[in-house]
Amino acid sequence: MNEEVKEKxxxxxxxxxxxxxxxxDPGLSEAELQRIRHEAIEKAKKxxxxxxxxxxxxxxxxxxxxxxxxxxxxxxxxxxxxxxxxPILQ
Numbered sequence: 001m002n003e004e005v006k007e008k009x010x011x012x013x014x015x016x017x018x019x020x021x022x023x024x025d026p027g028l029s030e031a032e033l034q035r036i037r038h039e040a041i042e043k044a045k046k047x048x049x050x051x052x053x054x055x056x057x058x059x060x061x062x063x064x065x066x067x068x069x070x071x072x073x074x075x076x077x078x079x080x081x082x083x084x085x086x087p088i089l090q
Contacts, residue, residue, distance in 0.1 A: 048085035053078040059087055 028036075050063035057074040061067065063085075072089060080088040 049081075049087075050085070051078060051081055051087045 047064060049061040051059045051070070052062055054060045054069075057072055057076075059070045059072060059078060061069065070087075076089040078087055079090045082088060
């Protein structure tokens with residue numbers, strides 16, 4: 001049993017970035033990955049969120065393709081939304 005523990009401790013740790021790259025983009029070239037990443041960033045910059053208050057301290061976006069939320073101070077209240085999608089809190 002001690003030999004097994006010793007063998008595992010001597011193994012070289014896998015870098016997180018290497019492991020991530022191997023599992024997330026098999027078959028994609030670096031140029032394709034950069035293009036996809038750039039398109040996603042540009043799309044996020046242009047997104048206008050439609051925030052709705054759900055309970056105390058939670059804002060939920062109802063306009064985006066993938067649901068997401070933001071947590072705010074429980075003493076704040078959503079009173080409106082700016083034209084660019086920024087929530088107005090009071």
